[in-house]
Amino acid sequence: ATLGGNLCLDTRCVFYNQSEWWRASNNYCLKRGGDICHVAPQGVRCHAAFSGDLAPALLALDAEVELVATRGTRRTALADLYRDDGAAHLTIARDEVLARVLVPAAATGRVCGYRKARARAAMDFPLAGIACALALDDDGALRALRVALTGTNSRPIVLTGTDALLGRHIDDDLLATLGKLVQKQVSPMRTTVTHSNYRRQVAAVLAQRLVRSLAEGASVPAT
Numbered sequence: 001a002t003l004g005g006n007l008c009l010d011t012r013c014v015f016y017n018q019s020e021w022w023r024a025s026n027n028y029c030l031k032r033g034g035d036i037c038h039v040a041p042q043g044v045r046c047h048a049a050f051s052g053d054l055a056p057a058l059l060a061l062d063a064e065v066e067l068v069a070t071r072g073t074r075r076t077a078l079a080d081l082y083r084d085d086g087a088a089h090l091t092i093a094r095d096e097v098l099a100r101v102l103v104p105a106a107a108t109g110r111v112c113g114y115r116k117a118r119a120r121a122a123m124d125f126p127l128a129g130i131a132c133a134l135a136l137d138d139d140g141a142l143r144a145l146r147v148a149l150t151g152t153n154s155r156p157i158v159l160t161g162t163d164a165l166l167g168r169h170i171d172d173d174l175l176a177t178l179g180k181l182v183q184k185q186v187s188p189m190r191t192t193v194t195h196s197n198y199r200r201q202v203a204a205v206l207a208q209r210l211v212r213s214l215a216e217g218a219s220v221p222a223t
Contacts, residue, residue: 004098007055007065007078011048011086011154012125013039013191031087039189047154047189048086055082055156056131057114059148061107066100067092075102082155089154110135110144111214116151117202119193126151127194128186128203132210142166142174145211152186152203159185159207170215178211179204 015038016023016031028034030046039047055078063078078101082089092098116129128151135144145166147159161181168174188199 003054003101006052007058007081007101008090008092008098009050009052009055011046011089012051013046013048013086014193015039015191016048037086039191045084045154046086046088047191048089049151049189049191050082050086050089050154050156051125051129051151052156053114053116053126053129053150056129056148056150057112058101058103059156059158060112060131060133060146061103061110062146063104064102065098066102067096068099069093069096071095073099079158084154086154107133111217113210113214115206115210117199117206127192128152128188128199128206130182130203130206130210132207132214134211134214136215140215141169142215147178147182147207147211149182149186149203149207152188152199157185161185170212175208175212179208182207 015029023032027036030037031048037043037046058078064075065078065081066073066075081091083091110133112133114131116126118124118126131148133146134142137143142165145162147162148156149159150156159181165174165177182204183200186200186203188196190196
């Protein structure tokens with residue numbers, strides 16, 4: 001396993017991750033070259049979900065990646081490495097290799113963490129995963145907050161709207177607002193054995209618990 005390999009992990013779906021016999025008997029899906037997404041038959045794109053654990057953690061730190069090809073090197077935000085299409089979720093060209101990951105110096109001093117829900121306690125892909133990087137002011141108010149999610153959409157996503165939470169202390173009201181932001185922006189589909197609404201609720205609860213836990217750790221003076 002490599003850093004680049006995990007960031008470029010393929011998308012997953014219960015209709016795709018099956019035997020060839022099973023796929024053929026059920027009509028090939030868009031990801032397998034067919035003309036239908038069994039998750040959303042009336043849709044026009046594949047809804048297979050990105051399920052890597054590393055991408056949200058690095059997205060929470062606003063990381064960039066360096067892509068190398070014979071024609072040269074380019075640097076781009078990690079968020080731009082992905083598109084919202086489960087059949088072709090990477091923007092990397094066929095001749096490019098992900099060579100480096102760069103984390104900005106601004107991430108220094110932030111408290112970071114990752115939590116996920118999974119179908120089995122053993123090593124498994126996330127039904128929903130949440131990463132967070134935050135920093136508090138001296139008085140305990142939220143100075144910086146960046147939240148990223150995996151396992152729910154065809155691409156890992158960075159939560160928007162968190163700037164409105166800055167300057168506030170982390171309490172039940174703030175966490176309730178955070179939960180609503182998560183539930184509004186994630187789009188879990190029937191790509192796993194669990195219900196999509198359950199995964200949406202789980203994602204919100206994971207975000208609330210992680211932010212509270214990180215804030216409590218950040219408020220403890222260093223010794």
